[in-house]
Amino acid sequence: MPSANAWYLRCGADEVGESAVLVGDRGRVLLAADMLEDATILNEDRGLTTATGTHAGHRITVSAFGMGAPIAAVVLHELAMLGVKRFLRLGTAMTVGDTELGEFVVAHGAVRNESTSASYLPLAFPAVPDLPLTVDVEAAVSASGVPHRSGLFATFDGFYTEMFETGSGTEPVQDRYASLARAGVIATDMETSAIFVAARALGVSAASLCLASVSGLTNDKMPHDERVAAERALLETGFGALSAHAPIAA
Numbered sequence: 001m002p003s004a005n006a007w008y009l010r011c012g013a014d015e016v017g018e019s020a021v022l023v024g025d026r027g028r029v030l031l032a033a034d035m036l037e038d039a040t041i042l043n044e045d046r047g048l049t050t051a052t053g054t055h056a057g058h059r060i061t062v063s064a065f066g067m068g069a070p071i072a073a074v075v076l077h078e079l080a081m082l083g084v085k086r087f088l089r090l091g092t093a094m095t096v097g098d099t100e101l102g103e104f105v106v107a108h109g110a111v112r113n114e115s116t117s118a119s120y121l122p123l124a125f126p127a128v129p130d131l132p133l134t135v136d137v138e139a140a141v142s143a144s145g146v147p148h149r150s151g152l153f154a155t156f157d158g159f160y161t162e163m164f165e166t167g168s169g170t171e172p173v174q175d176r177y178a179s180l181a182r183a184g185v186i187a188t189d190m191e192t193s194a195i196f197v198a199a200r201a202l203g204v205s206a207a208s209l210c211l212a213s214v215s216g217l218t219n220d221k222m223p224h225d226e227r228v229a230a231e232r233a234l235l236e237t238g239f240g241a242l243s244a245h246a247p248i249a250a
């Protein structure tokens with residue numbers, strides 16, 4: 001049963017679409033608002049900027065959570081309570097194995113190395129995306145012309161301790177990345193597995209499409225201008241995936 005108003009997002013069920021895009025950076029919400037038709041910014045509380053607009057006849061809400069699984073789950077949970085049925089994470093990720101900077105990466109599942117998802121379902125439960133939505137994402141990615149690959153993600157809580165070689169973590173990060181690559185992991189991020197598990201627990205669909213923007217091998221970043229252009233392409237591709245079928249009648 002949709003709730004009337006969301007605690008932190010401070011918006012109502014009539015202000016959100018049937019689908020939502022979850023991004024980290026609020027700048028991506030502002031960019032999305034420029035790209036959608038008739039977009040309205042709903043709130044900017046706690047940096048959780050949210051906008052709703054239309055793409056090819058579909059109402060889409062775009063929400064920024066900042067960084068990390070706990071707050072991403074809060075945003076997803078509130079939007080699900082408002083009645084949003086489909087979620088697409090559009091973010092950046094770090095490369096693992098053969099993945100190259102600038103590629104789009106689509107998650108077929110995610111290693112649950114964060115703690116938030118366990119507050120929804122036990123660790124034995126797999127973090128897997130919604131299959132039909134992922135098929136639509138892969139079709140949109142193929143049409144985008146951007147080099148891409150699909151595979152497993154690994155999601156971590158510790159940015160400096162688990163994803164970078166700072167010496168503060170419990171094992172050499174490069175050893176961890178090498179074993180993840182051998183097991184089919186193509187990218188790491190900080191939210192995907194939590195979003196997949198929370199979505200299953202809440203009875204909504206979720207998928208994850210990211211831009212590989214930082215090298216897990218060297219920690220090199222994509223050049224700024226290339227990343228900005230690629231993030232626009234990421235949003236366009238995600239909106240295309242969410243608009244792949246006729247809107248469901250209200």
Ligand SMILES: O=P(O)(O)O[C@H]1O[C@H](CO)[C@@H](O)[C@H]1O
Pocket residue numbers: 023024025066067068090091092093159189190191
């Ligand atoms: O680009 P976004 O969506 O913020 O995602 C990635 O970027 C942040 C870390 O740099 C984390 O939130 C990570 O998952």
Ligand SMILES: O=c1cc[nH]c(=O)[nH]1
Pocket residue numbers: 092093094163188189190213214
């Ligand atoms: O280094 C990075 C880049 C993007 N996303 C991450 O989680 N880490």
